[in-house]
Amino acid sequence: MNTIKTLLILVALSFLNAQAQELQSPNGKFVMYFALLNDGTPTYQLNYLNKEIIKKSKLGLELQNDSQSLLNDFTVVKTTPATFNETWKTVWGEETEIQNHYNELAVLLKQNKTEREIIIRFRLFDEGLGFRYEFPQQKNLVYFTIKEERTEFAMTGDHTAFWIPGDYDTQEYDYTESKLSEIRGLFQTALTTNASQEQFSETGVQTSLMMKAADGLYLNIHEAALIDYSCMHLNLDDKNLVFQSHLTPDAQGNKGHLQAPCVSPWRTIMASYDARDILASRMTLNLNEPCKIEDTSWIKPVKYVGVWWEMITGKSSWSYTNDFPSIQLGITDYSKAKPNGTHGATTKHVKELIDFAALHGFDGVLVEGWNQGWEDWFGQSKDYVFDFVSPYPDFDVEGIHEYAKSKGVKMIMHHETSGSARNYERHLDKAFQFMNTHGYEAVKTGYVGDMLPRGEHHYSQWILNHYQYVIEKAVDYKIMVNAHEAVRPTGICRTYPNMIGNESxxxxxxxxxxxxxxxxxxxxxxxxxxxxxxxxxxxxxxxxxxxxxxxxxxxxxxxxxxxxxxxxxxxxxxxxxxxxxxxxxxxxxxxxxxxxxxxxxxxxxxxxxxxxxxxxxxxxxxxxxxxxxxxxxxxxxxxxxxxxxxxxxxxxxxxxxxxxxxxxxxxxxxxxxxxxxxxxxxxxxxxxxxxxxxxxxxxxxxxx
Missing domain, CATH: 3.20.20.70 (Aldolase class I)
Incomplete structure (x- = not known):
């Protein structure tokens, strides 16, 4: 018995010597423990209702071309607790008001050899935990490149998971239900073809990852406020049942180029024995910055119809003609082309949809395939594919605008980029001005196919910055954005509520x-x-x-x-x-x-x-x-x-x-x-x- 007591005392002293810190949620149901291992590696552990739900897991980042990564050799300089409680009003949402209530612990760490400092900030809500890395301005860490983020999520058992394959370019998969240990064996059968895709591991999955433990506990892992960073996936060590973060690389294979001061996105863990609590949580929104748009009166929910399903089913086409083997905007003469007879976005047909929308009280009509270039838009790695302002001969932009206005219906523009992000940015101001001129208050953007610049992925840092640029530029023109094939949302719609929808x-x-x-x-x-x-x-x-x-x-x-x-x-x-x-x-x-x-x-x-x-x-x-x-x-x-x-x-x-x-x-x-x-x-x-x-x-x- 004395031996057991001695061991327990030694374990307790070891935990204290590692500068253990404790953080509780406002309702006391969650408890997070932070500690440094003997080699100075940061770790955290999460308990719910006095039961461990995330085992001790390591934190840190591996840097590219750097002799000392931000993984270990840390000392706690200081810890700063805080509490926060507010209620904020939504521009749109599942409710008109949201409570944002959490307890916080900011841990300032200094790396002994390099004297670099980082802050790991934890926020514990009644629904779960959010944490992120912060990099203060300092002499010894200015510009740096991430080789990989090494955040761990150590599972307490072989949970049932609802997962889709980890992929740098698409989330368009059906979900597979399986034990964590079964992911590797089911990975290939979980794959389906897509216009652009690249998997990285047979145990790699995407967030938001929903799981259920044997005792009925529901767990969800995701991220919030994904800004100027790379999208996080989860790679499972299926022998030890530990997930490690896996960031999407850029064309050079790097996972992120950062400049201090800066922060990472929040890593989030939600848990409850009632699945409804996961659905009701607003933690992801609360981890984003408040709305940055002063006047939001122009941002309004929309119910719409459109020229879309008939194209998706193959009844109609986006393209106007079958005459040309390729298109060069400004050179190809559409006036000499013979219509293919299947083009959906004709003036006559769109007016019929406007009539239908007006008759049944719909707000808007979406038109796809209205603009020149659809004849060879896909799969050509073509940079200058659309200009977003040149309509086909059978689509009267001005006439449609006046007709829709007379019926009290708003038109929704479609901007397919074919993955050419640089080309879209090249034309963006002109395209948005064109929308303002012709009464289009919302745009559906698309990024079908492999990305341009070549080698970039849909979820890499550079492309994510492009998506954000489009959202913020749209504010200047009071345009709402519905992005398709972009990165899955992480609550940024709180900060920029003109991002009214996504596919992803x-x-x-x-x-x-x-x-x-x-x-x-x-x-x-x-x-x-x-x-x-x-x-x-x-x-x-x-x-x-x-x-x-x-x-x-x-x-x-x-x-x-x-x-x-x-x-x-x-x-x-x-x-x-x-x-x-x-x-x-x-x-x-x-x-x-x-x-x-x-x-x-x-x-x-x-x-x-x-x-x-x-x-x-x-x-x-x-x-x-x-x-x-x-x-x-x-x-x-x-x-x-x-x-x-x-x-x-x-x-x-x-x-x-x-x-x-x-x-x-x-x-x-x-x-x-x-x-x-x-x-x-x-x-x-x-x-x-x-x-x-x-x-x-x-x-x-x-x-x-």
Whole structure:
């Protein structure tokens, strides 16, 4: 017994000698411990409800061409605790106000041999931990290049993970559910083709990574405020179950060029025994800087239709002609070309969509393929591919502008860069001025294909700085940005709320490229949406793509009411009704929900959730007392009872319920649905059944 006591005392003294520091969350449920190892390596450990959830993990950065990296040989100079509590108002969001409450510990470290200083700043929220590296201005660390960030996340067990392959260029993968130890064996089967992709390891995965431990604990690892840095992936040591950060390299293989003073993005860990807490967390937003746009009155949520789905399915084309083997802008004479007969962005057709938008109360119309250059835009490593101001002969920019204005509809511009970031920057001011002149208040940008400059990746530091440049330049012209194929969001939309949407994941378009897994949208809110809203482009009513394009035998792997539920489950202030008008005209009673559902919310309630299996969310309209409920279900049919106790106690409502019919199935009978109405109050409970790949949507309107 004396020997055991002696060992315990020695362990305790060792921890104290390592200058151990403790930080608790405001509610006391999380505790973070910081300490230096004997060789001066910084470490942290995270506990939740008195249980270790992240084992002792190393911190630091390996530098390029430097004899002494920022990995060890550190001494604690001082620690600075702080606490912070505020409530800030959103420009748009899942609620109108967000509380930002955390306890902080800033640890100033000095490296003994080099006398370099770094700060590791920890912020502990009631939902989890955020930490980052800070590099103060100093003589011995001015310009430096990162070879690799060596942040560790040591797991406490072989958790179940919902993961996509680590890739420098795309997130457009279906999710795989497996144990951590099984990732290596499943990696190759998890890969699907993409216009641009490069994996780095058979145990590499992307953030936001959602996991579930054997005891029911949900864990999420991500990053926040990804500015002037490289996107972080996670590389798993599957023998020891330790994740290490893996940054995206640039064309030279470097992971980041920094100049002090500067900071890294925040590394985030969220945890709870209730999956709904992960969905409800605003920690990622809170780790970003407050809004930098003084006047935000021009930033408004948008519900839109457009010339898009018919192109994605192959019914129509982006290109105007088949006459030219290649295009050189300013030289190729389109006036002499014969139209191919499949071009979608014609003046006549776009006016038809404007009429449809005006008839049904939509805010805007997106037009793709309106500008010259689409005939040889992809796969040519072509620098000067678009100029973003030259329309095709059959697209009357001024006429469309006047027609849309007369109908009270806003036009949305499309800027596909074909990955040529330098060319986009070259034309950006002129393109945005062109948008201002012709009444376009929002732009959908695209980065399909390999990046230019050659060798750069979609998620490397230089390209990330380009995305940020576009967002900030757009502020000068009061333009909202919806970026596709860009890096996955990390909460920057708090600082620049004109970034109204992003794709950066496997969206609805892949349903026309062979299909996505039926449970895909039960995972995305736990992963991709942790950093910001997604332009998922929901609302497809015709699941058999061959009925849109006989040459495409793809199938949309959801039911029709699952598509309705997406408008609530997949939060975005930018929502598209993606299908063709003729398909909506076939199901006008179901289409009513898409017309009614808002894109601006005052509050959100997460009723039930299990990643990969089901999600049910209720949201209150920002401009009325009406509520909307959405459910998405996985591959197993499910019945559950939901309570409407979130409704105001002194009000009565009428609920319109759009649900899967009894014989509905995403494969065999996806368009089978029922619509019922009933009076409800805050005491009501609804027993709801979702089919395989199904879901439901409910509008709850106050009775006055």
């Amino acid at each position: 994941a496997r969206g609805t378009e892949f349903q026309a490229f062979g299909g996505s897994k039926p449970n895909h949208t039960t995972i995305l809110p736990f992963t991709r949406l942790i950093g910001g809203p997604m332009d998922y482009t929901p609302g497809v009513f015709e699941m058999d793509i061959s009925k849109v394009n006989p040459n495409n035998d793809s199938h949309v792997n959801t039911t029709l009411t699952n598509q309705l539920g997406l408008y609530v489950v997949m939060y975005s202030p930018l929502q598209m009704a993606a299908d063709l008008p003729e398909n909506y005209n076939r199901f006008l009673d179901a289409f009513q929900f898409i017309k009614d559902v808002p894109v601006a919310w005052s509050t959100s309630k997460y009723l039930e959730a299990e990643p990969g299996y089901y999600i049910t969310i209720a949201r209150k309209d920002k401009n009325s007392n009406n509520w909307f409920v959405g459910n998405n279900n996985g591959v197993n049919p499910r019945t559950a009872t939901i309570s409407l106790d979130f409704l105001d106690k002194d009000k009565k409502y009428e609920a319109t319920i759009y649900a899967d019919a009894k014989n509905a199935d995403y494969k065999t009978n996806p368009q089978a649905y029922t619509i019922t109405k009933q009076k409800v109050t805050h005491k009501s409970k609804l027993k709801m059944t979702s089919a395989a790949g199904g879901g439901y949507a409910i509008s709850i309107v106050e009775i006055k």
